[in-house]
Amino acid sequence: MKTLYLDCGMGAAGDMLAAALLELIPERDGFVSWMNSFGLPDVAITQETSVKCGIAGTHFSVKVHGEEESHDHHDHEHHHHSGIDDISHIVYDHLPIPQKVKEDIMAVYELIAEAESHSHGVPVSAIHFHEVGTMDAITDITAVCLLMNEIAPDEVIVSPVHVGSGTVWCAHGVLPVPAPATTFILKDVPIYGGSIQGELCTPTGAALLKHFATRFGEMPVMKLQAIGYGMGKKNFEAANCIRAMLGEREGKTDAVLELSCNVDDMTAEQIGFAMERLFDGGALEVYTIPIGMKKSRPGALIRVMCREQDKGKLVRWMFKYTTTIGVRETKTQRYILDRDVTMMDTPYGTIRLKNSRGYGVSRSKYEYEDLARIAREQDVCIEDVIVAVDK
Structure with missing residues (x-):
């Protein structure tokens, strides 16, 4: 089973995740060139070698109008503010990427919007992304979703998330770390603080982890095939990076x-x-x-x-x-084999699809009881129902 393990011992931000995943693919330069060809206005993406505490990794740099954003996600009151509809328009109408990836991007944005809405006590429609509506965040989130689609792990296991400690400045004043939106997104996720002062996990990082994680926990027994280090911009007493480990786990x-x-x-x-x-x-x-x-x-x-x-x-x-x-x-x-059930809409109503995967195998079949029910209702044989549903 292809397993991706994300070690978030120094938290998570969009650019760090993008950089760590980029190190796992063979054609890095080609990927960056492809993203630069999307024509996102005034956006230029580069990958740079970055060394933290003696460890070499990649920094995923997004420059808008020639300047790199600060990922202290709070000094952004001067930016153009975008609502979720503006972002949806950019993603669905302007990005030449697979439909599934567009849906992933918007699912991540919806997690962030819901958290901001809850923290500020205003409806989602009134949320204007200071941090996240800017082009650099769209770029980070798009990069992570595209890389996840390319790596296509069977499961994503994420370590407990280090969120940092202390306080952070924002447009509204001084907030505790983790910021309220981050805290809301990380509900039901194992998190911890520590002696490191500063915001280690941003709302974008939290939403990406929450969306893609199959589960949170310790690293399983796995045979490693590739390791990626995604570096943050700031320096702390510990190496400010996310480590992505890709390998095979026995089913x-x-x-x-x-x-x-x-x-x-x-x-x-x-x-x-x-x-x-x-x-x-x-x-x-x-x-x-x-x-x-x-x-x-x-x-x-x-x-x-x-x-x-x-x-x-x-x-x-x-x-x-x-x-x-x-x-x-x-x-x-x-x-x-790992098993799950998905619901499938058909002209005859909803039927269950039983999926199983692992050991290099992936297969699906319709729930017999549902096929039999439809066959009785339509007065046809089960084979005819399968042919109709397959269409």
Whole structure:
């Protein structure tokens, strides 16, 4: 499974993330030239080598009218202010990029707008981005979304985020670090402060992490293939960078128990009822295998796969719903693909699409129950429903 791990031990800003991801791709110069060809007004993008605390990395530089913005995202009251509609117009009508990337960019902006709206107590429509409406932020966010699309990780795991400490100046006065908008975006995310005075995580950085993270946590066991260092502009006592690590992680494994019993004196109907009840009791899988038993009797092996926490109940239910007088237990390890379900709109209503991926495999299939329901309603066979839905 292709895993991207982002180490945010010095927080996150849009330009730092863009630089770290840029170091992971082979054609860096080509990417920067391509972005410069978008024709964003008065914007010039360069990548520069930057050294912090003896570590070399890349600084992603965006100059607007020949000047580089300060990422202290608060000294911007003198800028042209843009509302979310202005930004949507630039993104959807003027950027020659895939539709999916445009949607990612706007999703990040909506996170920021919602946070600013909440912090200032005004509706989203009244939010004018001081920091973020400027061209450099559009450029940073676009770069990160394009690079994420190009790298295409199966999962993005982000470390707990270091937000800094102290206070920061803004148009409205002195604010605590992290700024209120940043704090709002990072709800439900593990964050921490520390001895470093200053704003380490900006609202833009927070929104990008929140949008792309599959989850937040420790670095998993993975084989590294590429490492990128994205440098911030300021100098602190620690190297001011985001480290992006791209590698392969073994697909998921988990431990399960197999509970088995043999029976030779139950009817098929009784076995069917027992299987239904065991599924209701939390079994992951219940199946039967025909076996030959003593005195030449045909019988059935009933096998239940379950999690450790459900074992006690399922053992009791095996004794309750089958005629067995003994249940065997085996601990096993299984390899599983990551699974999720997406909803898909069709002319027949919404149906569920079951997706699974990992171990270099990716596949999807329609939920059988939904296909069967449509087939009954339309009085057609299931194959016809699949053909219609595929269209």
